[in-house]
Amino acid sequence: MRTRSRLNRGLVIAVATVVVSGVVSGVAPAVPRAEAGTPATLAQAAYTRMSDAQRIGQLFMVGTPATGLSSAAATAIGTYHVGNVILTGRSTAGAAAIRALTARLDRLATGTATSGVPLWVATDQEGGYVQVLQGSGFSRMPTALTMGTWSTTTLTSSARTWGRQLRRSGVDLNLAPVLDTAPASTASKNPPIGYWQREFGHTPSVVTTKGGAFLSGERAVDLAMTAKHFPGLGYVTANTDTTAGVKDSVTTTTSGSIAPFRSAVANGVPVVMMSSAIYTRIDGSRPAVFSPTVVTGLLRTTLGFRGVVMSDDLGNAKAVAAWSAGDRAVRFIDAGGDEVLTVNASTIPAMVAAVRVRAAADPAFRAKVAAAVLRVLTAKAAEGLLGARLSLDGVLSARTISALQHWLGVTVTGALNPTTVRALQTRVGTTADGVWGPASMRALQLYLGIATDGARTWNARTVTQLQAYLTTQM
Incomplete structure (x- = not known):
């Protein structure tokens, strides 16, 4: 079983600051000395027993419909050793159906597929127009903009309820909250965030406070969370999902809109999701998701984030369509990223192959892969996913x-x-x-x-x- 520990939850990613000089295969890179059973030692043990293919698989999250397991996702896990899944689309079947699906997904994390490391099962449960799981057992959530008008106490309490509903349905990771700030004067013309009222407010201070309350409430019931979309999509005029070359010409490394992310990092959010827009005043030559300046420089160094960096969707998004599927995965990891999210399971073979080939040929990239795998495993350990598991023997022992x-x-x-x-x-x-x-x-x-x-x-x-x-x- 997954022995979750609230104490461990606060120990997120001690290994993330390690300078990895080892390789993906053979002896695992060194991690800081830690007491037995800490996230660092559990991650090291899992890393050591895994094959190269299983390690690389931990760096991918594949989509499957929330209405049922797709054959493509099952193949991604069983054949390509993918270690994480996101439930996509919409389900109105209620919590019981999701419990059956998440239990089925967990059974796919076999010794052969993932070396027995459980999948992170994620979904997008923001509220409003973005609530994947609905029906009996799931409260209907308002938009973030409405949540932002509530008192902090009410929002934290409500988020605790919503988080408990996800945990009891078998979901480990909520890809929320949205911490983008869409100014009131332009919010209605901001396609990815403001148009759908996904922002908690129109100023960084409100987003920081109310987004933080949402984060605090759901984390209180041991649900892993994702702050997104760094460094913010509140100033763009097109959607990266549907448009190429989306640019933000406002945000700088010191903009106030960075504050909600800085606060989330300081409060221990385990995962940060990258934006796929181009930030001309930070790195105008490439999308943030592929930018070492943004990922390693701004997020990891300036903000001090030591957790898991996740991409936005690299499978179907038009913002990254100019690059091949394999190149997208390689560029993201090379920039300092850890978890490649692809809703489109058909991209997995090319992505996994590209990472494997580059790691075999390039020692520096190989070290980045090893460090990323350890960050993912340590985050899972901190959330309790690497504890001893129950045998599925049908015996009420x-x-x-x-x-x-x-x-x-x-x-x-x-x-x-x-x-x-x-x-x-x-x-x-x-x-x-x-x-x-x-x-x-x-x-x-x-x-x-x-x-x-x-x-x-x-x-x-x-x-x-x-x-x-x-x-x-x-």
């Missing part, structure tokens, strides 16, 4: 019951006592009488998103699905 009790927040005894039964009945939405029977089984199966089978008590099929689901939770 003491270990499975202990995991269940940990998830329910009751005393861990390893025995299925009435307190545990009542807590589970409450969680799955049936009468909490402490007696586990047919009604409880039906409610649990519906909660897990599997077909009901009329079972009167525990059966191996349901326990196996419960074990798979608990693995995504703990």
Whole structure:
């Protein structure tokens, strides 16, 4: 199971400052000395046991529809060792269907595919027009601009609820909040952010405060978060998803619109997503996502970010269409990036191959790949994803019951006592009488998103699905 620790959560990316002199294959690069069981040592252990292909796979996040696992995404994980998934599009099927999907995804993280390292399962749950997961079990969220009018206390509390809904559906990483500042005078003419009211406000101070409240609330329930789109899309007049050569001629390295990102970094956000626009007053020769000046210079050095740098979509975005799929991945990592996001799973073979070939031929790039892999693994360890996992054997053993009790927040005894039964009945939405029977089984199966089978008590099929689901939770 994934033994999440709020203590570890604050230790994000001690290895990110390591100067890596090793190679991707063979002996893993050195990491700072740390006590056994820290994110750094867990990441090092995972790195050491992985093959080159499995290490490179950790640097990719592939899209699959939130309505079900695509064959292309399954192939990306099983054949190309991709270590992360984003649920895309829209699902109105509710939390049970997503729980079934995330449990299925977790089972794909086999020893052969990812060396047993769990996938980061992500989605875009910003609110308003950008809320991928909807239906029973998910609150309908307002736009960020509306959230920005709420009190900080109300927003933090609401975000905690929304984050808990994602965690209980098996999602590990929310690609939110948007920390771009769209000025009031031009917001309606800002296609990627202002037009859709994705900004928390029209000034950096409001975005910092209210975006920070959203971030704080969702982080409080152990959900990993992503601050985006660095260094900001609030001043552009076209959308990088649909237009090439999008430029920002306003933002500088000292602009006030950098402040929300600076605050998020200072408060330990584990992931920052890069913009694909060109910032003419910072680096006018290339998109920020490919710019060492922006990624390594501004974000890592000036702001001191030591976590995972993620790209915006490099699969379908018009802003990067001039480069081949493989070149996009190589340029991003070479600039200092870590996690290549591609919604389009068909780009994975070319991207993975390009990174592998460049790493084999270029020692400096090989070192960047190694450092990036360690940053991703350390972030996963800090979020609890590298702990011991449950065996999917269908047996309601003491270990499975202990995991269940940990998830329910009751005393861990390893025995299925009435307190545990009542807590589970409450969680799955049936009468909490402490007696586990047919009604409880039906409610649990519906909660897990599997077909009901009329079972009167525990059966191996349901326990196996419960074990798979608990693995995504703990």
